[in-house]
Amino acid sequence: MSRTAPVEHGSDITETASGLGGTAAAPASGDAVSEDEVMAFLVQVAGDAGAALGGMSVSLGDRFGLYGIMAGAGALTSEQLAARAGLHERYIREWLAGQAALGYVEYDPATKSFTLPAVHAAVLADPMAPTYLAGAFQMLSAVYTTEDDLYRGFRDGTGVGWDEHSDALYSGTAKLFRPGYLANLVAEWLPAMEGVMDKLRNGALVADVGCGFGHSTLILADAFPESTVVGFDYHQKSIDVARQLATEGGHGDNVRFEVAAADAFAGSGYDLVTCFDCVHDMGDPAALASRVRSALDDDGTWMLVEPNATGRLEEDLQSPFAKMFMGASTVVCLPSAIAQNGPEQLGNHAGEDAMRAIVMAAGFSRWRRATENPINAVFEARP
Numbered sequence: 001m002s003r004t005a006p007v008e009h010g011s012d013i014t015e016t017a018s019g020l021g022g023t024a025a026a027p028a029s030g031d032a033v034s035e036d037e038v039m040a041f042l043v044q045v046a047g048d049a050g051a052a053l054g055g056m057s058v059s060l061g062d063r064f065g066l067y068g069i070m071a072g073a074g075a076l077t078s079e080q081l082a083a084r085a086g087l088h089e090r091y092i093r094e095w096l097a098g099q100a101a102l103g104y105v106e107y108d109p110a111t112k113s114f115t116l117p118a119v120h121a122a123v124l125a126d127p128m129a130p131t132y133l134a135g136a137f138q139m140l141s142a143v144y145t146t147e148d149d150l151y152r153g154f155r156d157g158t159g160v161g162w163d164e165h166s167d168a169l170y171s172g173t174a175k176l177f178r179p180g181y182l183a184n185l186v187a188e189w190l191p192a193m194e195g196v197m198d199k200l201r202n203g204a205l206v207a208d209v210g211c212g213f214g215h216s217t218l219i220l221a222d223a224f225p226e227s228t229v230v231g232f233d234y235h236q237k238s239i240d241v242a243r244q245l246a247t248e249g250g251h252g253d254n255v256r257f258e259v260a261a262a263d264a265f266a267g268s269g270y271d272l273v274t275c276f277d278c279v280h281d282m283g284d285p286a287a288l289a290s291r292v293r294s295a296l297d298d299d300g301t302w303m304l305v306e307p308n309a310t311g312r313l314e315e316d317l318q319s320p321f322a323k324m325f326m327g328a329s330t331v332v333c334l335p336s337a338i339a340q341n342g343p344e345q346l347g348n349h350a351g352e353d354a355m356r357a358i359v360m361a362a363g364f365s366r367w368r369r370a371t372e373n374p375i376n377a378v379f380e381a382r383p
Contacts, residue, residue, distance in 0.1 A: 050101065050102075051102065052140075054098055054099075054101070054102045055137045055140050056137070056140060056141070057095055057098045057099065058099075058102075058104070058124075058134060058137040059134075059137040059138050059140060059141070060095070061095060061099070061124075061134075062124070062134040062135070062137065062138065063138070064085055064087060065085070066081065066085055066092075066095070067116060067121065067124040067125040067134065068125045068126070069081065069084050069085055070105070070114070070115070070116035070121070070125070071116055071118075071121035071125035071126070072118070072121070073116075074115060075108060075111060075113035075114065075115045076113055076114055076115070077111070077112055077113045077114075078092045078093035078096055078112075078114075080113075081096065081114070096114045099114070100114060104116070104120055104124065105117075105120070127175060127178075127179065128179060128182065129179055130179050130180060130182070130183030130184070131179075132179045133176070135172055135173075135174075135175030135176035135177075135178075136172065136176050136324070137172075138168055138171060138172030138175060138176075139168060139169050139172035139173060139176070139332075140168075140172075141166065141168045142165045142166045142167075142168040142169030142172065143165070143169065143331045143332060145165075145166055146160050146164070146165060146331070146335075149164065149335075150331060150335060153335055153338065157338065158338065158339070159283075159334075159335045159336065159337065159338030159339025159340070159341075160335035160336065160338075160339055161335075161336060161339035161340070162235060162281065162332075162336045162339075163234075163235050163237075164339070165332075167237070169332070170212065170213065170235070170237065170238055170241070171213075173212065174212055174213035174215055174241075177215070177216075177276070177277060178215040180375070180376065181215055181216045181219055181276065182215075182219060184373070184376070185216060185219050185220070185223075186219065186220075186223045188371060188373075189303065189305065189370070189371060189378045190303075192370035192371040192378060192380070193272075193301055193303055193370055193380050194301070194380065194382075195299075195301075196271075196272055196301050196303075199227075199271050199272070200220075200223075200224040200226075200227050200271075200272070201224060201226065202226060203226035203227055203228075204224070204226075204227040204228075204271035204272055205227070205228050205267070205269060205270050205271050205272075205297075206220055206227055206228065206229040206230065206270065206271065206272045206273070206274065207229075207230050207232060207265060207267060207270045207272075207273045207274070207295065208220065208229060208230070208231045208232065208273075208274045208275075208276070209232050209233075209262050209265055209273060209274070209275050209278070209288070209292070210232070210233055210262055210275055210276065210278030210279075210281070210282075211231035211232060211233050211238075211242060211257065211276075212233055212235070212238045212242070212278075213238055213241045213242050213245065214231045214238075214239075214241075214242030214243075214245060214246065214255075214257055215245075216231075216274065216276045217229055217230075217231035217242065217255060217257070218242075218245065218246060218249065218251055218255060220255075220274070221251060221252060221254050221255035222251060222252070225252055225254055226254075227254060228254050228255075229254060229255045230255075230256055230257070230258060230265075230266075230267065231255070231256070231257040231258070232257075232258055232259075232260045232262070232265040232266075233257075233259065233260070234259065234260065234261045234262065235259075236259055239257045239258070239259050242257045243257050262275075262278075262282055262287075262288045262291070263284060263287035263288045263290070263291045264291065265291065265295070267295060268294070268295050269295075269296075269297050270295050270296050270297060270300055271296075271297055271299075271300050271301070272300060272301050272302075272303065273292045273295060273296060273300070273301075273302045273303070274302075274303045274304075274305075275288075275292075275302070275303070275304050275305070276305045277305055277306065277307065277348075277376075279304055279306060279346075279355065280306060280307070280329075280333055280337070280346040280347060280348045280350055281332075281333050281336045281337055281348075282337060282340065282342065282344075282346075283337045283338065283339070283340025283341055283342025283343075283344065283345070284340065284342030284343060284344060285342075285344050285346065285355075285358050286343070286344065286358050286361065286362060287342070289358055289359050289361070289362035289364070290362045290363070292362070292381075293362050293363045293364060293383060296383055298383055299383075300382075300383060301380060301381070301382055302359070302364070302380070302381040302382075303370075303378065303379070303380060304355065304359075304378070304379040304381065305376055305377070305378050305379075306348075306355060306376070306377050306379070307321075307325050307348045307349060307375065307376070307377070308372055308373070308374060308375055308376055308377040309325060309348070309349035309350070309351050309377075310351045310352070311349065311350055311351020311352065311353055311354055312351065313349075316349050316351075319374075320374070321374065321375060325348055325349050326348075326349060328348060329347040329348040329349060333347055333348045334347045334348075344358070352369060352377065352379070355379065356379075359379075359381045363383070364381045364382060364383060365382065365383060366380075366381065366382040366383075367379065367380070367381050367382075368380050
C-alpha cells in the first residue's frame with residue numbers, strides 16, 4: 001500500500017454517518033462538504049474498488065470455464081458447480097458470493113443456489129460470441145504488475161513498451177478482440193470497403209500490420225483462400241504464437257507471419273493493408289502511414305479499425321465504454337507509444353480528426369469513415 005499524508009482536522013470536517021469511523025474533509029476551495037454527497041462518492045469509489053478486486057475472480061472464472069458450465073444450467077449450488085468443474089468447493093462458494101456481489105450471477109437464499117442469467121452468459125460464457133467481454137479481465141494481472149514502471153513514467157516521461165508486459169496482456173488482448181473480428185471483419189467491415197471484397201475473392205495481396213496473435217490475419221486468410229495474407233508484428237512472442245495457431249489450426253498455405261516494425265514491414269504492391277486497434281499504440285503513426293502508402297498498390301486500400309471515439313473529451317466521457325477505453329489508454333496504449341520515443345502519443349481516444357490528419361499528410365488522397373459500431377470505427381484510406 002502507498003503511504004498517504006495525514007489529514008488536517010479543521011472546522012469544515014464532517015463526521016460520516018456510516019459508522020466507518022472516518023471523516024470527510026472540505027475541498028481545498030473552502031466550500032463546505034455535504035455528508036450525503038461524500039458518502040455517495042465513497043460508495044461509488046468502494047464499488048469501483050470492489051469491481052477491480054472482483055475482476056481477478058472474473059478472470060479465474062473465465063479460465064476455469066465456470067461461466068460456460070453455468071450457462072443454461074439453471075440454479076446450481078456451490079457443491080454442484082465445484083463438482084462439475086472439478087474444483088474445491090470452498091473456493092467456489094466464495095467465488096459465487098463475489099459474483100453475486102458484482103451482480104453477475106443471481107442468488108436464491110431459499111435454495112442457496114446461483115444462476116447465471118442468459119443475458120449475462122452472452123457476455124461472459126462463450127469466447128466465440130461477438131458480445132463476449134470476459135477476456136478483458138485476463139489483462140488485469142499484466143497491467144497491475146507494471147505499476148512501478150508507470151509510477152516512474154509519470155515522473156520522468158518514460159514509457160512502458162508492449163513487449164515489457166507479462167504474457168497475460170498479449171493473450172488477454174487477443175481473447176478480448178477475437179470475437180469482434182470473427183463477427184464483423186468479413187460480414188461488415190470488408191464489405192464497407194470500396195471494391196475490396198472482389199479483389200480478395202479473386203486473389204489479393206494483404207498485409208495485416210500489428211497483427212499480434214494473428215487472429216485477424218487468420219480470419220482473412222481463411223475467408224479468402226485465393227488471397228495471400230501476411231501478418232506483421234514487432235513482438236516476437238506474438239508472432240511465435242501466431243505461427244503456432246496457424247499450424248495447429250490447419251490453416252492454409254496462403255498465410256504467413258513475420259517479425260517487423262510497423263513502419264518497416266516488407267513487401268510492396270499490396271491490395272489491402274489492415275491495422276486493427278493498433279495505430280494509436282504507435283510512437284510514430286506518421287512513419288507507419290508513409291510506409292503503408294509506399295507499400296500499397298496504386299489502387300490499394302488501407303483499412304484502419306480504431307476505438308470509436310471523437311477526440312473530444314466532453315463527448316467521449318459520455319460513451320458507455322469510456323471507463324474501459326480511457327483506463328486501458330492510461331496504463332497500456334499511451335505508455336506503449338511513449339516507449340517508442342516517437343513524435344506522437346495519441347492514446348486510444350484520439351478520434352477521427354487526428355487519424356485523418358496523419359494519414360492525409362502521408363500522401364493519401366481519400367479518407368472516409370466506412371462503418372462503425374459502438375466500440376469500433378472503421379476507416380478507409382486510398383492513395
